[in-house]
Amino acid sequence: MRKRDWFHRGKWMLMAAMATLLLAGCDNRYLVLNPKGPVAETEYRLIVLSAVLCAAVVIPVLALLAFIIYRYRDKPDNKAPYKPDWAHSTTLEVVWWGIPIVIIAILGYFTARTTFALVKPPVTDATPITIQVTSLDWKWLFTYPDQKVATVNYVEIPAGVPVQFVLTSDAPMNSFWVPQLGGQEYTMPGMAMRLWLQADHPGEYFGQGANFTGKGFAHMQFKVIAKPQAEFEAWAQNVRKTAPAMTKEDYTALAKPGLSETRTYSSYPEGLFEEIVKKNGGQEHDHSMNHDGMTHTP
Amino acid sequence: MEMFEEIKSFASTFFVTGDPLIYGADVAIVMTMLAIVFVLTYYKKWGWLWREWLTTVDHKKIGIMYLIASLLMLFRGGVDALLMRLQLAMPDVHFLHSEHYNAIFTTHGTIMILFMAMPMMFALFNIVVPLQIGARDVAYPFLNALSFWLFFFGAMLFNLSFVIGGSPDSGWLAYPPLSELSSSPGVGQNFYIWGIQISGIGSLATGINFLVTILKMRAPGMKLMQMPLFSWSVLSSCVMIIFAFPILTVTLALLFIDRFTGAHFFTLDGGGNPMMYVNLIWMWGHPEVYIVVIPAFGIYSEIVSTFSKKTIFGYKSMVFSMMIISVLSFFTWVHHFFTMGAGADVNTFFAISTMAIGIPTGVKVFNWLFTMFRGRIQMKQPMLWTLAFIPCFVVGGATGVMLAVAPADYQYHNSYFLIAHFHQVLIGGVVFGYLAGIYYWWPKMFGFKLDERLGKWGFWFWNIGFYVCFMPQYALGFMGMTRRVYTYGWDMGWAPLNFVSTVGAFLMGIGFIFQVWQIAYSIKHGERDLTGDPWNGRTLEWSIPSPAPLYNFAVLPQVNSMDAWWEKKQQMQQGEVKQEPVKLEPIHMPKNSAIPFVMSFFWFIAGFGFTFLWVWMAVAGLIGVGICLLVRSFQYDTDYYISVDEIRRTEKALGRAV
Numbered sequence: 001m002r003k004r005d006w007f008h009r010g011k012w013m014l015m016a017a018m019a020t021l022l023l024a025g026c027d028n029r030y031l032v033l034n035p036k037g038p039v040a041e042t043e044y045r046l047i048v049l050s051a052v053l054c055a056a057v058v059i060p061v062l063a064l065l066a067f068i069i070y071r072y073r074d075k076p077d078n079k080a081p082y083k084p085d086w087a088h089s090t091t092l093e094v095v096w097w098g099i100p101i102v103i104i105a106i107l108g109y110f111t112a113r114t115t116f117a118l119v120k121p122p123v124t125d126a127t128p129i130t131i132q133v134t135s136l137d138w139k140w141l142f143t144y145p146d147q148k149v150a151t152v153n154y155v156e157i158p159a160g161v162p163v164q165f166v167l168t169s170d171a172p173m174n175s176f177w178v179p180q181l182g183g184q185e186y187t188m189p190g191m192a193m194r195l196w197l198q199a200d201h202p203g204e205y206f207g208q209g210a211n212f213t214g215k216g217f218a219h220m221q222f223k224v225i226a227k228p229q230a231e232f233e234a235w236a237q238n239v240r241k242t243a244p245a246m247t248k249e250d251y252t253a254l255a256k257p258g259l260s261e262t263r264t265y266s267s268y269p270e271g272l273f274e275e276i277v278k279k280n281g282g283q284e285h286d287h288s289m290n291h292d293g294m295t296h297t298p
Numbered sequence: 299m300e301m302f303e304e305i306k307s308f309a310s311t312f313f314v315t316g317d318p319l320i321y322g323a324d325v326a327i328v329m330t331m332l333a334i335v336f337v338l339t340y341y342k343k344w345g346w347l348w349r350e351w352l353t354t355v356d357h358k359k360i361g362i363m364y365l366i367a368s369l370l371m372l373f374r375g376g377v378d379a380l381l382m383r384l385q386l387a388m389p390d391v392h393f394l395h396s397e398h399y400n401a402i403f404t405t406h407g408t409i410m411i412l413f414m415a416m417p418m419m420f421a422l423f424n425i426v427v428p429l430q431i432g433a434r435d436v437a438y439p440f441l442n443a444l445s446f447w448l449f450f451f452g453a454m455l456f457n458l459s460f461v462i463g464g465s466p467d468s469g470w471l472a473y474p475p476l477s478e479l480s481s482s483p484g485v486g487q488n489f490y491i492w493g494i495q496i497s498g499i500g501s502l503a504t505g506i507n508f509l510v511t512i513l514k515m516r517a518p519g520m521k522l523m524q525m526p527l528f529s530w531s532v533l534s535s536c537v538m539i540i541f542a543f544p545i546l547t548v549t550l551a552l553l554f555i556d557r558f559t560g561a562h563f564f565t566l567d568g569g570g571n572p573m574m575y576v577n578l579i580w581m582w583g584h585p586e587v588y589i590v591v592i593p594a595f596g597i598y599s600e601i602v603s604t605f606s607k608k609t610i611f612g613y614k615s616m617v618f619s620m621m622i623i624s625v626l627s628f629f630t631w632v633h634h635f636f637t638m639g640a641g642a643d644v645n646t647f648f649a650i651s652t653m654a655i656g657i658p659t660g661v662k663v664f665n666w667l668f669t670m671f672r673g674r675i676q677m678k679q680p681m682l683w684t685l686a687f688i689p690c691f692v693v694g695g696a697t698g699v700m701l702a703v704a705p706a707d708y709q710y711h712n713s714y715f716l717i718a719h720f721h722q723v724l725i726g727g728v729v730f731g732y733l734a735g736i737y738y739w740w741p742k743m744f745g746f747k748l749d750e751r752l753g754k755w756g757f758w759f760w761n762i763g764f765y766v767c768f769m770p771q772y773a774l775g776f777m778g779m780t781r782r783v784y785t786y787g788w789d790m791g792w793a794p795l796n797f798v799s800t801v802g803a804f805l806m807g808i809g810f811i812f813q814v815w816q817i818a819y820s821i822k823h824g825e826r827d828l829t830g831d832p833w834n835g836r837t838l839e840w841s842i843p844s845p846a847p848l849y850n851f852a853v854l855p856q857v858n859s860m861d862a863w864w865e866k867k868q869q870m871q872q873g874e875v876k877q878e879p880v881k882l883e884p885i886h887m888p889k890n891s892a893i894p895f896v897m898s899f900f901w902f903i904a905g906f907g908f909t910f911l912w913v914w915m916a917v918a919g920l921i922g923v924g925i926c927l928l929v930r931s932f933q934y935d936t937d938y939y940i941s942v943d944e945i946r947r948t949e950k951a952l953g954r955a956v
Contacts, residue, residue, distance in 0.1 A: 119641075
């Protein structure tokens with residue numbers, strides 16, 4: 001008897017835990033569940049869809065398990081049927097080969113559709129802008145080819161505008177992740193990867209490195225500051241006037257392993273990003289990598 | 299004076315210094331070694347240790363040695379885990395500094411997969427498979443001993459890095475360029491490479507050994523489709539080992555060539571391509587997780603059937619699904635790095651192939667459920683772990699399918715959501731399975747059962763601890779917490795759930811202590827198994843005494859159906875079995891050999907030399923290995939016969955009339 005009490009209590013605890021997790025979505029600390037841009041929104045919808053489809057299998061299976069354990073326990077007074085040699089039923093087996101196949105087919109369809117959709121920029125009237133991202137040991141360098149400015153450990157973007165982040169690394173491979181704007185992508189030495197993100201509204205969003213790079217990895221966090229387009233342009237203009245320029249020597253010093261404060265530069269050496277990619281072996285991959293989602297910057 | 303200074307400076311780089319935890323470990327290691335030497339000398343047990351254990355080729359003893367080693371490694375890996383959880387219990391804790399934390403999560407992962415899960419699995423292969431298929435040993439007993447000692451010395455080499463030279467700290471899969479000389483100049487990475495290489499040769503040999511054993515040494519009459527499901531799962535696992543482990547060996551060899559000779563396979567410059575490494579390591583790494591989980595599926599199948607007193611449901615589906623999984627497991631590796639952005643077409647292929655693995659796995663769950671359906675479920679310890687496995691694995695599998703959705707994975711990747719997922723399938727699937735298997739076959743190994751009461755305490759601490767530890771980690775993933783951060787700030791709101799998670803980890807630790815206590819207690823007070831069949835088993839291992847005699851079967855059994863022993867018991871009940879006079883014959887057995895131990899020790903020397911790049915030592919070690927190979931090649935006196943008289947005496951002593 002005591003054993004069954006335990007079992008019931010465990011079941012309730014599990015359900016309470018799941019309910020907490022679902023309700024938690026309302027809490028704004030759950031960054032992934034509070035998308036603030038179209039890419040994160042699409043991924044969020046897919047997360048919910050997959051969770052619901054999985055729950056549709058998991059919950060009945062758990063209920064069935066509880067029922068079977070309860071009904072067929074080995075007690076002398078148990079009246080449930082006992083058929084020690086019953087070991088095959090074609091109908092039943094077809095059913096449970098069938099159920100997961102159907103679920104996977106549905107999920108697979110949506111996965112494929114979204115995967116292909118996300119390599120394209122989010123649909124808006126605004127003209128996309130490009131920002132280049134370089135992960136260093138252990139800081140983030142952002143260069144703005146249109147605005148000609150550079151920042152370290154924070155990035156400013158115009159709200160409501162698709163941003164094409166072009167990612168590389170001048171250090172071990174990291175991963176560029178701004179959970180509320182969208183999923184991450186690796187920053188790899190010698191590669192220039194594209195990642196489309198967009199913030200629908202002005203605000204500050206948490207970003208960080210997501211792939212381990214050694215000693216200072218835990219400190220590789222940055223802010224994404226989204227502003228209305230006009231304010232963004234004004235910010236860039238102000239930076240060009242007031243901030244110091246970045247020289248080649250400045251970059252070399254910045255690239256040395258160590259932590260860094262946020263920094264702002266009015267300019268950066270011409271073609272810095274392309275040179276970083278090239279220096280780390282970019283020219284080796286000239287022709288092989290020119291398909292969707294992966295590009296080589298000449 | 300100058301020489302003294304030189305020695306001092308050598309010692310300060312050779313030995314790991316400066317951390318009280320490591321000094322503590324130094325003291326503990328020296329004390330333990332002294333204690334072992336003292337006990338062996340005092341009780342005059344050196345000869346016994348050498349003759350009975352270090353030189354044995356008996357699969358049952360090798361299995362027990364694997365088991366002991368893997369439990370020690372579980373302890374080491376578990377302590378690593380607890381240290382990590384202490385560091386993360388609160389924001390801004392200054393318990394471990396960054397580099398120490400990095401070393402600990404690296405060794406935790408490597409040890410738990412390669413030096414805990416693998417040997418615990420091999421322990422069960424060794425102890426169970428020959429008995430279950432009615433064989434007297436494995437196909438290559440000498441090779442089997444060699445496999446064990448290679449694993450053992452590989453594991454020792456890896457663990458040595460804790461106190462000598464410094465631990466590896468670039469993650470359990472050591473992605474370059476982080477693991478290249480440019481970012482990891484220390485010897486830790488070399489310890490990692492050679493520890494795994496040496497034990498990896500052993501793993502590959504075990505895969506071959508058991509494949510051949512199962513295909514060639516089944517009892518007369520036992521068709522493949524009558525073979526117990528655990529043996530099927532071993533077959534499936536061995537096929538994967540044979541195809542996957544060579545990839546690991548080559549990958550790590552290339553990495554070492556980069557580090558040792560300055561080659562450029564995976565470097566940034568000189569045309570190297572680190573992405574190649576990531577692909578290669580996961581081409582081994584993904585099958586590897588199925589290598590360890592499939593035998594657990596086999597164990598569950600045996601236990602569910604035995605403790606429901608019912609034939610396994612859908613035997614053919616079970617076999618078919620295992621073989622499908624072993625094939626599919628080679629076509630999913632890219633799902634470990636969707637975010638490398640290999641393109642929408644590639645990601646879609648690997649997303650769907652990954653989800654497809656959910657189909658045969660789901661089928662297995664239904665078959666286990668319907669084995670219990672219309673059965674009689676006995677809540678013994680092996681069954682408890684099996685029943686705990688089902689919900690845990692179903693939920694873990696579901697989050698696995700969620701992770702397989704490539705675009706969504708961009709949000710989960712490297713986050714604590716992923717950490718929670720793989721711990722749920724590896725603990726809930728693999729560890730629960732092996733523990734269930736150990737409880738189940740323990741009487742067969744040692745002749746007594748493990749105490750139920752203490753076992754249940756351990757069980758509940760493990761299980762409650764598991765959910766308390768890992769459920770919050772799913773939520774932490776949604777909060778954006780990434781793996782491998784040694785600290786975090788107060789501003790993210792990650793503190794409360796991390797604290798809860800740490801509490802859960804310590805509950806699991808308490809569960810482990812209960813199990814150690816349970817073993818110690820049961821050695822003295824455990825219920826003795828005099829029948830050889832304590833669970834009313836169904837397969838051949840339960841037809842012989844516990845523990846099994848050296849030759850396992852005095853007479854090889856004739857098999858005509860699935861669940862051969864169950865069938866025979868049914869027939870005996872109905873009085874259908876006529877007591878035919880048995881004709882004993884001398885049994886052909888392999889002789890013990892010191893070569894596996896000695897040769898593996900030379901591999902250890904060579905590995906140590908390569909680690910410190912002391913070429914003279916590496917060469918000396920390899921020459922030793924070569925001499926051992928030569929000596930073995932010209933050994934002809936490697937087997938003997940056990941006489942009929944001796945078999946009769948042994949059987950009589952075990953209470954069996956022959």
